[in-house]
Amino acid sequence: MARTGARVQDGAGASGGPTPAQSEERTVSTSAASAPPARLNGRIIGISIGAALGGFLFGFDTAVINGAVESIGSQFSLSAGLQGFAVSSALLGCAAGAWFAGPVANKYGRIPVMLVAALLFLASSIGSGLAFGVWDLILWRVVGGLGVGAASVIAPAYIAEVSPAHVRGRLGSLQQLAIVLGIFTSLLSNAILAGAAGGAANELWLGQEAWRWMFMAEAVPAIVYGLFALKLPESPRFLVARGQYDKASAVLHDFTGIVEVNLKIEEIKKTINAEKKESLSDLRGPRLGLKPIVWIGILLSVFQQFVGINVIFYYSTTLWQSVGFDESDALRISVITSVTNIVVTIVAILLVDRVGRRLMLLVGSVGMFLSLGIMAIAFSFATLVEAADGTTSAQLEAPWSTIALVAANVFVVAFGATWGPLVWVLLGEIFPNSIRAGALAVAAAAQWIANFAISTSFPAMSSISLSLAYGFYAAMALLSFFFVLRKVPETKGRELEDMTEDLVVERRRARTT
Numbered sequence: 001m002a003r004t005g006a007r008v009q010d011g012a013g014a015s016g017g018p019t020p021a022q023s024e025e026r027t028v029s030t031s032a033a034s035a036p037p038a039r040l041n042g043r044i045i046g047i048s049i050g051a052a053l054g055g056f057l058f059g060f061d062t063a064v065i066n067g068a069v070e071s072i073g074s075q076f077s078l079s080a081g082l083q084g085f086a087v088s089s090a091l092l093g094c095a096a097g098a099w100f101a102g103p104v105a106n107k108y109g110r111i112p113v114m115l116v117a118a119l120l121f122l123a124s125s126i127g128s129g130l131a132f133g134v135w136d137l138i139l140w141r142v143v144g145g146l147g148v149g150a151a152s153v154i155a156p157a158y159i160a161e162v163s164p165a166h167v168r169g170r171l172g173s174l175q176q177l178a179i180v181l182g183i184f185t186s187l188l189s190n191a192i193l194a195g196a197a198g199g200a201a202n203e204l205w206l207g208q209e210a211w212r213w214m215f216m217a218e219a220v221p222a223i224v225y226g227l228f229a230l231k232l233p234e235s236p237r238f239l240v241a242r243g244q245y246d247k248a249s250a251v252l253h254d255f256t257g258i259v260e261v262n263l264k265i266e267e268i269k270k271t272i273n274a275e276k277k278e279s280l281s282d283l284r285g286p287r288l289g290l291k292p293i294v295w296i297g298i299l300l301s302v303f304q305q306f307v308g309i310n311v312i313f314y315y316s317t318t319l320w321q322s323v324g325f326d327e328s329d330a331l332r333i334s335v336i337t338s339v340t341n342i343v344v345t346i347v348a349i350l351l352v353d354r355v356g357r358r359l360m361l362l363v364g365s366v367g368m369f370l371s372l373g374i375m376a377i378a379f380s381f382a383t384l385v386e387a388a389d390g391t392t393s394a395q396l397e398a399p400w401s402t403i404a405l406v407a408a409n410v411f412v413v414a415f416g417a418t419w420g421p422l423v424w425v426l427l428g429e430i431f432p433n434s435i436r437a438g439a440l441a442v443a444a445a446a447q448w449i450a451n452f453a454i455s456t457s458f459p460a461m462s463s464i465s466l467s468l469a470y471g472f473y474a475a476m477a478l479l480s481f482f483f484v485l486r487k488v489p490e491t492k493g494r495e496l497e498d499m500t501e502d503l504v505v506e507r508r509r510a511r512t513t
Helices: 020-024 041-065 064-073 080-108 109-127 134-162 164-198 211-215 221-230 236-243 245-256 260-270 292-306 311-324 327-355 357-379 399-428 433-464 466-487 501-513
Strands: 003-009 027-029 203-205 385-386 391-393
Touching: 041 064, 041 109, 041 134, 041 164, 041 221, 041 245, 041 327, 064 080, 064 134, 064 164, 064 211, 080 109, 080 134, 080 236, 080 260, 080 433, 109 134, 109 211, 109 221, 134 236, 134 245, 134 399, 134 433, 164 203, 164 211, 164 245, 164 327, 164 399, 236 245, 236 260, 245 260, 292 311, 292 391, 292 399, 292 433, 311 399, 311 433, 327 357, 327 399, 357 399, 357 466, 357 501, 433 466
Parallel strands: none
Antiparallel strands: 003 027, 385 391
């Protein structure tokens, strides 16, 4: 099948013809455009939601520590450093899970990885809830992290590979919506369980403290995720790579809604080297050992974490207690913040395929920079108060406590409407078919390592100065703006088969002209 091409122009000269700058415009495949558009049916939405349940567990598992961290510290008599490591230890498992999920998915398929992730979530929830000591707890948190890492790779890759191009952004954003719903459910269940027991450290049922039940509550969505994964069809791109064309045709027609199935399979075959097994060595390139497009994915992941979003979700209860709220009020504020995140993620889903990825990221960077800068200023007015046990904490008085609370929620809005969902959308779609799973695995692993660095360093940074911590996050938000402006290509409306390593070159040419 021959592929036709069309010139893609950013504008025209006064006479209606191309400007000189457009002489180097890129040529993209329009074979998909010439075919009838894919039908959008309920099946594709259903399987995307099923895959995104991994994101729900991702959010639940990473945020459940929020309501338990103070009780864990007291029960196991932890130092600030060890308490920070207990919180962030799961992220080491996340990095490992993300790193290995790509090669495993390439060899065995996307669905088996989802099933393994569900089992890891289940084991972690029970083990963490019944932990005998802090190192036992850390071990089970790392096991859960393996599941989170795997889910963070496989869900965006799977959703991108089964979605029609014209709604891929919206369906890909379901991953982030599921994450924030998982965070909300985790924080809400934490608040309910702590309220029922009269405190997270108090006994609730069967002689077990409430904080233990916070972990064990994760067993329910873990089982549901596993059952849903059993019903999902395999990715058509994986099936084509394995020569299973009949199965791929069925998925493309029945779920993705492709009308010209044979045409689409031919396009997929041209972007996949079926004679060569995919491996991480395929990512090697001239820029510090990696292909430029892989570096784009890695830096998107790192900036998403370096703005400090997970500090809000991991430590928000402790943070709001430090500015004068009691435990129940702090938990309630954390839940409200999570609801805000859900609402703005829905807004992002509605806009992403209309506005595009780059513009939304740029606006988000500006919003995060301003809100984080205000938080840094607000906490410069905090006073240190020494507790009876000899520890010190920052106390913030009005009106700065209110300003900090509003700025934190503005930050959540800016992040949740842009960088939260759109990074996952881009990671799922920006890489060529031939390296998608492996490149996404590396980018996701980098994300979890960055998350670990930020989460582990926050207690130490905040003990020096909360202004230092939030000032650093504000600086990262500012850098993220220039990174997107100069390096990140627009992918709105492109077929996955049009995603090539030349996207970086195209972005550079567009910036020059």
